[in-house]
Amino acid sequence: MKRWLEPLATAWVGVATHKLRSFLTILGIVIGVAAVISLMSIGRGAEARIISNIESMGSDLITISPGARTWGGVRSATGSVQILTQQDAEAIAEQVAYVDLVAPTYSTSLQLVVGGENMNSQVTGVPPEYQEIQNLEVAYGTFFSDYEYQRGAKVVVLGSEVKETLFGDADPIGQQMRMGTNIVRVIGVLASKEAMFGSPDDAIFIPLTAMQQMVAQPRTAQGERVVSSIALTVSDEEQADYVVEEITSLLRTRHQLGPLDDDDFSVMSMEELASTLSEAIGTMTLLLGAIAAISLLVGGIGVMNIMLVSVLERTREIGIRKALGARERDIWTQFLIEAAFLTLAGGIIGVILGWVASYLVSSTGLITTVVTTDIVILAVSVSVGIGLFFGFYPAWNASRLNPIEALRSE
Amino acid sequence: MIKLQDMTKVYPMGKRELTVLRGISLVIEKGELVAIMGPSGSGKSTMLNLIGCLDKPTSGNYYLEDREVSRLSSDELAQIRGQKIGFIFQTFNLLPRLSALANVELGMRYAGGVDRQRAMEALTSVGLSDRANHRPTELSGGEQQRVAIARAIAKKPPLILADEPTGNLDSRSGEEIISILTSLHAEQGITLLMVTHNANIAHHCQRIIHLMDGQIESEEKV
Structure with missing residues (x-):
C-alpha cells in the first residue's frame, strides 16, 4: 500500500466500525450543506431569472426619467423644476454618439x-x-x-x-x-x-x-x-456607460445646472439596473446562506463531540500505536483525517440532498434553481474545513496521551 | 546494547512522591536473553518501560546502543521505539478490528514502512501463516500472543521486551510462546528482556535479575 494511503485506510476503518454513529455524526453536516446548497441555488435562480427578464427588455436599453434617482441615495429636490422635454430627446438623438x-x-x-x-x-x-x-x-x-x-x-x-x-x-x-x-x-x-x-x-x-x-x-x-420619460437604445452595448455619461452632461447643460446642483433627472441603463438588482439579490442569497451555515457550525460541534468520545474509547489503541513507534504527528494526522473524512462524506451527501431539494423546487415551476459548481466546491471545502477545525482539538488530545497510561486503560 | 547508570524513577502522587526505582545500574550485552523477576511493586514494569523508551527516568543515564536516550523528546523516543524495540505485552494488545496480518503490518508502519512479504514471513515463523486473515477475536490466547510476537519481530528490531508474555496464557500455550521466543533468540541473535513471575520460564534465560523495592537485589546466571 502506498505510504500516504495508509492513514486514509486507517481513517476508513475508524469510520466504518461505527456506521450508525458515524452517520448520526455527519447528519448535522449533511443538513447544513444541503440547506446551504438549496438556499444558494434558489437565490442564484432568482438572480438568473431577473437578469433574463431584464435582458428580454433589451440590455441595450437606457431610460431617462425626471427627478433624482430614488435608489442608492436620498431622493432630493422633488417638485422642483425637474423636467424632461421632447427637445431634450431630440438633442440626445443629435448630439450623443452610439445612440440608436x-x-x-x-x-x-x-x-x-x-x-x-x-x-x-x-x-x-x-x-x-x-x-x-x-x-x-x-x-x-x-x-x-x-x-x-x-x-x-x-x-x-x-x-x-x-x-x-x-x-x-x-x-x-x-x-x-x-x-x-x-x-x-x-x-x-x-x-x-x-x-x-x-x-x-x-x-x-x-x-x-x-x-x-x-x-x-x-x-x-x-x-x-x-x-414623462425618454427611452433609447445604444448601437453598441459596450458603450452604454459612455452614453450614460454623455447624456448626463448634455442634460445638465441643457437644464442649466450648476456644478453643485444634483441631477434633476436619472439615467439608468438596463445593464446598470441588472447589476444593481443582482447585487441586491446576491446579498439576500448570502444572508440565507449564512443562516444555513450556522447549522454547519452546529454540525461541526457534533463532530468534535464524537471525536472526543472516539479518542477516549480508543485510548488503548493510541497507546499501542505509540508503543509501536507512532509519533505525535502520526496520531494527530490519523484523527484529523478521520474527522475530515467524516465531514467530507457529510458534505458530499449534503450536496446530493441539496441538489435534489433544489431540483424539487425547480419542478414546482415557481422558480428555476441553479446549482453552480462554485457553491458545490465551497460547501464541500467548508465541510472539510469544519472537520479539520473541530477535529483539531480531539486529535491534539489523542496525540498528547502518555503511552504507558494509554496502554493501561481498558 | 543496554547500559543503565544509577537510574531512578519518582512519580509525583499528589503532595507526596512515590519512588519506584532507587538507582538501577545494569549492563546487558547484545544477544543476551535476560529475565527480570520480582514481587509486585518491585519496579519490574517501570524498569521495562524505561528500557523500552516509553518513559523517561527521573535521574540517571540510559545508553541504548551507546546513545544516551534518557533526555530525548517524546517524538525522538517514538522513533527509537519504532526502529529499535519490539514489545510483547501480557495482554497481547492487538487491535481487534484488524486481521492478524494487518496487526503485524501495523508494527512496521511506524518503523520505515509496511512490507507485506516480511509480515507474512513473520507470521510463518510463529506458525500462523494459515491464520493471517483472522481477527484477534477469532484466535486463541496463545495464537494472539504469537501474532504479537510476529508484530514485534517483523521490523527486525535489535531489542525485544516482553512484559509477562505468558501471564494470561495456560501453561501449554505459555511453553509454546517461550519456546518460540528462545528459538528466535537462538536463531536470530535478538537481545531479549523478559519480565516474568514464573521461575520455570526464567530458567530458560541465560541470566536472571531479581528486583526488590526498586533495587537490584541479586543476579544469577543460569
Whole structure:
C-alpha cells in the first residue's frame, strides 16, 4: 500500500466500525450543506431569472426619467423644476454618439369606455420606434406606423391584460373605444410578456402626436413640451456607460445646472439596473446562506463531540500505536483525517440532498434553481474545513496521551 | 546494547512522591536473553518501560546502543521505539478490528514502512501463516500472543521486551510462546528482556535479575 494511503485506510476503518454513529455524526453536516446548497441555488435562480427578464427588455436599453434617482441615495429636490422635454430627446438623438433610437414618452391617466366596460387607465403616447426599443411583440393586428404617427392617427395598441379586461375573448381589432373625450380605434394587441417591472401587459400605447391632440401636454417656461420619460437604445452595448455619461452632461447643460446642483433627472441603463438588482439579490442569497451555515457550525460541534468520545474509547489503541513507534504527528494526522473524512462524506451527501431539494423546487415551476459548481466546491471545502477545525482539538488530545497510561486503560 | 547508570524513577502522587526505582545500574550485552523477576511493586514494569523508551527516568543515564536516550523528546523516543524495540505485552494488545496480518503490518508502519512479504514471513515463523486473515477475536490466547510476537519481530528490531508474555496464557500455550521466543533468540541473535513471575520460564534465560523495592537485589546466571 502506498505510504500516504495508509492513514486514509486507517481513517476508513475508524469510520466504518461505527456506521450508525458515524452517520448520526455527519447528519448535522449533511443538513447544513444541503440547506446551504438549496438556499444558494434558489437565490442564484432568482438572480438568473431577473437578469433574463431584464435582458428580454433589451440590455441595450437606457431610460431617462425626471427627478433624482430614488435608489442608492436620498431622493432630493422633488417638485422642483425637474423636467424632461421632447427637445431634450431630440438633442440626445443629435448630439450623443452610439445612440440608436430615441423615444420620448408621455403618460397620463384617461377614462376608457368599451360597451359596458369602463376603466381608468394609464395611457402612454409613444413614437413608433418605441416598439423596437422595448422589444414589444404584437400578438395580432399591428403596431402603428410612421405614417399614422406623422398624421396623429387616433389608433391604440393594447397590452394583453387590458385587452382581456375590455374585450374578453372578442376580437378587438378594428373596434372603437372611448378614450377621454375622443374615439380611438384598436389596431393591435401586444403579446403577453413576463417582466418584473413595467410589464407591457397593462399598457395602452397611442401615437405621441395623437396624444398631444387629445390632452394638453404641459410645457416648460421655455415652451418645450414636457415628457414623462425618454427611452433609447445604444448601437453598441459596450458603450452604454459612455452614453450614460454623455447624456448626463448634455442634460445638465441643457437644464442649466450648476456644478453643485444634483441631477434633476436619472439615467439608468438596463445593464446598470441588472447589476444593481443582482447585487441586491446576491446579498439576500448570502444572508440565507449564512443562516444555513450556522447549522454547519452546529454540525461541526457534533463532530468534535464524537471525536472526543472516539479518542477516549480508543485510548488503548493510541497507546499501542505509540508503543509501536507512532509519533505525535502520526496520531494527530490519523484523527484529523478521520474527522475530515467524516465531514467530507457529510458534505458530499449534503450536496446530493441539496441538489435534489433544489431540483424539487425547480419542478414546482415557481422558480428555476441553479446549482453552480462554485457553491458545490465551497460547501464541500467548508465541510472539510469544519472537520479539520473541530477535529483539531480531539486529535491534539489523542496525540498528547502518555503511552504507558494509554496502554493501561481498558 | 543496554547500559543503565544509577537510574531512578519518582512519580509525583499528589503532595507526596512515590519512588519506584532507587538507582538501577545494569549492563546487558547484545544477544543476551535476560529475565527480570520480582514481587509486585518491585519496579519490574517501570524498569521495562524505561528500557523500552516509553518513559523517561527521573535521574540517571540510559545508553541504548551507546546513545544516551534518557533526555530525548517524546517524538525522538517514538522513533527509537519504532526502529529499535519490539514489545510483547501480557495482554497481547492487538487491535481487534484488524486481521492478524494487518496487526503485524501495523508494527512496521511506524518503523520505515509496511512490507507485506516480511509480515507474512513473520507470521510463518510463529506458525500462523494459515491464520493471517483472522481477527484477534477469532484466535486463541496463545495464537494472539504469537501474532504479537510476529508484530514485534517483523521490523527486525535489535531489542525485544516482553512484559509477562505468558501471564494470561495456560501453561501449554505459555511453553509454546517461550519456546518460540528462545528459538528466535537462538536463531536470530535478538537481545531479549523478559519480565516474568514464573521461575520455570526464567530458567530458560541465560541470566536472571531479581528486583526488590526498586533495587537490584541479586543476579544469577543460569
